[in-house]
Amino acid sequence: MSCSSQCSLGLGGVLRTLSPFSKPWVFSLASEPFRARSSEEDESVDSFIRRRLGPEIAEYAIDPMCRGIYAGNSRELSVRSCFPPLYKCESEDGSIVRGMLWPSKGRQRPERRSKLSKRARDERWAAWSLRDGTSQLTDTLVTQLSEDPRVEVRVGSPCEAVTPTDGKLQVVTQGETIQADHVFSSLYAAALSSLLPDQLVELKAFLSSIPAVTVAVVNLEYSGHVLPAQGFGHLLPSSEDGKMLGVVYDSCAFPEHDRQDKPSTRLTVMMGGAWIRELVSEVGSDLNENALTSLAVKGVQDQLGIVDSPSRSITKVQRNCIPQYLVGHWQKLAGIHSLTEKTNLPLSYIGSSYQGASVNDCIYNAKLEVERVLSS
Template sequence: MAAILGGGLGGLSTGYYLLKNNVCNNNNVKLFLLEATNQCGGWVKTIRTKDYLFEQGPRTIRPKGMPGLNTLNMMQDLGLSEHIAPIRSDHPAAKNRMIYVNNTLHMLPSSFRGIFQRNEPFSKPLIYAAFNDWKQPQKEMKDDSIYNFVERRFGKELADYAISPMICGICAGDAKEISVKFLMKTLFEHEQNHGGVMKGLLKSMFTGNLTEELELTELAKSAKEEKWSVYTIKGGLETFPLTLKNYLTDNNVAMHFNTSVKEIEFIDSSVVNLKKDNGEVLTANHIYSTVPAHVLARLVEKQHPKLSTYLNEIPFVTVGIVNLYFDTDKSLITPAFGFLVPPIENRSILGVVFDSCCIPDQKGTVLTVMLGGRWFHEKFGENPAESKLLEVALREIKAILKIDEKPTAYNVSILKRCIPQYVVGHYDRVDSIREYIENNNLPISLVGSSYDGVGVNDVIFSAKTQVGEVCTT
């Protein structure tokens, strides 16, 4: 019997891949999933009405790379192809991405020609950043913050106005703390192995790119051929986890909602007990934990305090989400994906997504304001009222977007400890966690955003990888 802990995308994807592997080629093995809340999907939540959609978490998915293509393969297998809404590279939401600096919105370069032109707030064309890399000496390091790396190789302006806001948008984090390996592992390796990023890129052009091939479905092929930038699902991204849940239920996976586990007890290398809050004990041969690292830390603390300590060293941040709907025939925004605010500006928001441009079948103007992240407690305190976040969001869009209208509808959510932070040393920390599990022969696999990437594609690919490792041993 195999147990999945957590009903977010990680848990649902783990169930999917276990079924695809026929639960490790043994059809007699039972599979059950435990979820503490009354619904699946984790942070992927959609509020639907006839006029608008409010996304509480992710709203679009990138099709790039092996993890991105892998997700599209899953989408087609689940019968979701006809529900996909792609945003191609020529769409305003793909081309137009802005940052807010010095009380002004600036469009970031989106073409090759753009890097040869001077674009505010940058004082020089971005091509000069490449020249800077050629001049800088090699600095041997095991890891570094992504901010320090970019500042060292390409200059402070790029670190402040491109990388820092991008990190805010991806993980609501501080680029001065996040590991360079989070987004730029290959570039960092070029510096370490070849003395510079540009030198490494040139050498890699002649050595070839040895990557594992993935057999592509028609949907994944379309994404490559049509140059999709991102895509979403008509009716809201929550359709994805709900479809996964139905797939698991139809294939006899036992789904236990409103089921909290208070302790995990490892008996031996093939028997583990999950002690529920109500005193009931469930026994499994293997656990796939997809809950946040700090949650798992609490469950294993009694029997494995060292493992618990490792898990608790992975920090998380809280994000405030304010969705706004303006029922107006006149668009209140420039067609674009939205804008991000560099931390150096010291504003109260991380950025704003223009959902009425990114998500199809929306009426009026729909915006999502993101607040807090790494700076949530600094800006809003421990337990701010939702009305406070709404007030700040409306004040900021009035100041930045010049929107004076009151929203027709809104929703405020505080997503507590929702995004893990891959701070410097994260990957060594994860290696230590998995080494501890292996050395102690614990029948548990770790899946999800705490370990292998914070994006939707990363979480799904993590599930596929971990299921594959167990099923081949």
């Protein structure tokens, strides 16, 4: 396990005027508790932040943050679903500041304690990684579960259909048919929709209405230490550059992954997302990897002043990789769960399409759902 502890804006940053802001954040924070709360059941992240904290924070802080987390447009994403703590601060406490300082009783989400989560809190992790990459997580799950005599693991066996039958679910794969008492699906919502039978038309419609965006990811390695500044990375507001979302300074965030034989600098450039059309107009509809790499290298040169050519690059187009919680997402979830209960489907929805796109959220929500099913 590798971890990274990063500092936030800090008190000094709140009190000083930092570019591109025209005044210190403290003024926006001081006036926020006196702004009227909204009666809307949901609204866009951009609209919410503009109301509560002003247009500059919405455009230069929250807009790029949404691009970094969801590769999404803050003017379309739901504040209720993407940032539930902020939504609850206003709806329950009347203010973000008041809610953060004096939260309502019972608003904290239930903790699931473990040695690892305790270590993360104690060491104030801002991010974490795995020594052998993210695939180490799934590989270890397969290894550990395979050693349990109560568990059967299938890999390389894509699901072809999920059909209700006599109070159970019949799961058809390329190699077999399984009668399951209960199914926990971590598939993307639209993918799950395509596996369900036509008679569940309403449920399929809700599931397929949760979109996802495509992101081009370019990993660049440079010889030597070439970064002009240290940090986790930088994100770009959509007003500055639509097609390029941001750059992660991997060598700063997780130097443990750097090569050991000689000094190097690793960067990850992210492009597209909700702005995939702008990216297509730049490199072509086939999203050619060579064109994407050239665009990423130029972006690094323009934004970081790194004029050297990379010694190595890896470019991948991750299609439909990040679900988008658009305004009204909570209503889609309510419809999904209502129809599931109405039709007595022994089906649980976990994974990134529903209540959190990060790995942490997916693990946490999966645990909650398993506990709920076991206790019912």
